[in-house]
Amino acid sequence: MESIFKETPKLSEKDQALVRLYVEVGRPVDDLPYTAEFEKICQKIFGLTDNSTQRHAFDRLLRFRKSGRLPRVGRLNVDRTPITDDEEEILSNLIVRSAGTIGHRDALPYTAEFDQIVDAFNQQTRRNLDAHTVWRMVSRVAKWPTNRGL
Numbered sequence: 001m002e003s004i005f006k007e008t009p010k011l012s013e014k015d016q017a018l019v020r021l022y023v024e025v026g027r028p029v030d031d032l033p034y035t036a037e038f039e040k041i042c043q044k045i046f047g048l049t050d051n052s053t054q055r056h057a058f059d060r061l062l063r064f065r066k067s068g069r070l071p072r073v074g075r076l077n078v079d080r081t082p083i084t085d086d087e088e089e090i091l092s093n094l095i096v097r098s099a100g101t102i103g104h105r106d107a108l109p110y111t112a113e114f115d116q117i118v119d120a121f122n123q124q125t126r127r128n129l130d131a132h133t134v135w136r137m138v139s140r141v142a143k144w145p146t147n148r149g150l
Helices: 015-026 036-046 051-066 085-099 100-105 112-125 133-145
Strands: none
Touching: 015 051, 015 085, 036 051, 036 100, 085 100, 085 112, 085 133, 100 133
């Protein structure tokens, strides 16, 4: 009897290398953007680390995770930068303005829109946070309404 489930397509050599290096690094997908580890992964696989390459690699990892083809590794960095309620509102507004909804946050890393979010957030809050720290805040803010029951 033939299976009703479609076979998972085999990953290309580059995709296999991407997954292998992701596992070696040991950081969850959401914790990778704007880190030296992620730049090294992109450099090893694609030979460069420009925004389009990093965007592509991040998209691939997200797709693999959502399709169940990416093992869970590591734990998210527990050293969380504090964010006030006012800063959360500023960041939420910036995300919605750039991505349309908070739920579309994964489309932001390695885009001009995300660079604008980092700059605007730092300017409006008088902080000087790097892109990785702001990305982690974006990830947390996107999950908070669910966690708070809102």
